[in-house]
Amino acid sequence: MSRLVITSNRVLRSPAAPAAPGTIVVDKASGKVVEVLDSVKSRQDYPNDEVVEAGDNVVMPGVVDAHVHINEPGRTHWEGFVTATKAAAAGGVTTLIDMPLNSIPPTTTVENLHIKTDAARGQTFVDVGFYGGVIPTNVDDLLPLVKEGVKGFKCFMIESGVDEFPCVNEEEIKAAMEKFQETDSVFMFHAEMDCGDIPKPEGMDPKEYNTFLHQRPQVLETNAIRTIIKLAKQYPKVRCHIVHLSAADALPMIRQAKKEGVRLTVETCPHYLSLNSEIVPEGATEYKCCPPIREDENREKLWEALKEGTIDYVVSDHSPCVVELKLMDAGDFVGAWGGIGGLQFGIPVVWTEARRRGCTIQDLTKWQSFNTAKQVGLGGVKGSIQAGADADFVVWNPEETFVITKEIIEFKNKVTPYMGRTLHGVVKETFVRGQRVWSQGKISSEVALGKLLL
Numbered sequence: 001m002s003r004l005v006i007t008s009n010r011v012l013r014s015p016a017a018p019a020a021p022g023t024i025v026v027d028k029a030s031g032k033v034v035e036v037l038d039s040v041k042s043r044q045d046y047p048n049d050e051v052v053e054a055g056d057n058v059v060m061p062g063v064v065d066a067h068v069h070i071n072e073p074g075r076t077h078w079e080g081f082v083t084a085t086k087a088a089a090a091g092g093v094t095t096l097i098d099m100p101l102n103s104i105p106p107t108t109t110v111e112n113l114h115i116k117t118d119a120a121r122g123q124t125f126v127d128v129g130f131y132g133g134v135i136p137t138n139v140d141d142l143l144p145l146v147k148e149g150v151k152g153f154k155c156f157m158i159e160s161g162v163d164e165f166p167c168v169n170e171e172e173i174k175a176a177m178e179k180f181q182e183t184d185s186v187f188m189f190h191a192e193m194d195c196g197d198i199p200k201p202e203g204m205d206p207k208e209y210n211t212f213l214h215q216r217p218q219v220l221e222t223n224a225i226r227t228i229i230k231l232a233k234q235y236p237k238v239r240c241h242i243v244h245l246s247a248a249d250a251l252p253m254i255r256q257a258k259k260e261g262v263r264l265t266v267e268t269c270p271h272y273l274s275l276n277s278e279i280v281p282e283g284a285t286e287y288k289c290c291p292p293i294r295e296d297e298n299r300e301k302l303w304e305a306l307k308e309g310t311i312d313y314v315v316s317d318h319s320p321c322v323v324e325l326k327l328m329d330a331g332d333f334v335g336a337w338g339g340i341g342g343l344q345f346g347i348p349v350v351w352t353e354a355r356r357r358g359c360t361i362q363d364l365t366k367w368q369s370f371n372t373a374k375q376v377g378l379g380g381v382k383g384s385i386q387a388g389a390d391a392d393f394v395v396w397n398p399e400e401t402f403v404i405t406k407e408i409i410e411f412k413n414k415v416t417p418y419m420g421r422t423l424h425g426v427v428k429e430t431f432v433r434g435q436r437v438w439s440q441g442k443i444s445s446e447v448a449l450g451k452l453l454l
């Protein structure tokens, strides 16, 4: 059987049109979509092919999660390629892009990238791309990394949490921008910057979430974003990007910059859209990430910005660690590792909130597949269902609910702020380049057939 045929009453091809009945024909050898028909064909029409009848389940482009920390090699006990990409498959994520830090070595030189790709090869159940990192000492490594095919670069404007990945100052950022202006590579900023604004948590209880929130105020983000916009104007050829925006106070600045035509894109994450500081229980360090989850009122502003397009897309920022470093027994928000485990739950977490706000699955596919694919140079190949594109699909039921329990989590360390939650949106099957990798609650491909996107 050389072809795979998927039929559904709800095929969502791209954000441009609502879900409609359709039949998708895939050439298995190339893993590409051959054609998409406007009606639900019957099994009898394809006697020699593998036919999947999805019925009323939605078939949409696989999620492209453009911000994931896979900490292999070096911190593989935090997260590795096998577990992370199984979690991806379970969550309908068919492509993910790995962040340059937390693995040892970090992805800051070509040699280090090769160490990373050697660790990844043959270990991934979905397709994986890589970002490089910008640190104070690697300005001469940036263009060689671009040549190797990294999908962009991340830097920190505040300490990153790991020693191997120091933050950069304005001069170092400019030196990197000099290099990037000759390329189409995106320069991504962890946009928190301390201009003497971090208050000491003196006399405050480390078990209280507000103690941590107080230490990472919105002004850290507005400081950084003001600087990024200033630099983006000085280097108008460089594509700048703000990762994991949390502070709604920065939105007016971002709106204005976009209006002026500054090359700037912005992402936020499922946790900032679904959680809020008022509900974080005492000592619940699984909610700790940087920048922090803020007040409910802030969250509603992020939703408005996402709906209007000021925020371009949504990514997991899956950044787990071993359970011990979350200091869950002590419940210490100040000392705990900052980073949230959430890969696998991007669709249901965002969808559960989106449907309540009158958003559609077209919106979802724009935020989680179409725009993210475009951002990393994979537009037309990933992120939409059309002739010639990779046959990456998620088959899911937006109306059905499920409960998050430890047992269903595929990522390595079973720590997540979503534990116990009931969410809308059940992933039934995931296909990567025409191969079924996830089906009925388990991995369905024996071999890790993910491709490294370089």
Ligand SMILES: NC(=O)NC(NC(N)=O)C(=O)[O-]
Pocket (backbone or CB within 6 Å): 069, 101, 102, 160, 161, 162, 190, 244, 288, 289, 290, 291, 317, 319, 338, 339, 340
């Ligand atoms: N070292 C990290 O992985 N940091 C990450 N941590 C978060 N988001 O809490 C990030 O993306 O900044």
Ligand SMILES: [Zn+2]
Pocket (backbone or CB within 6 Å): 190, 243, 244, 290
């Ligand atoms: Zn970051």
Ligand SMILES: [Zn+2]
Pocket (backbone or CB within 6 Å): 067, 069, 099, 317, 318, 319
């Ligand atoms: Zn991150």
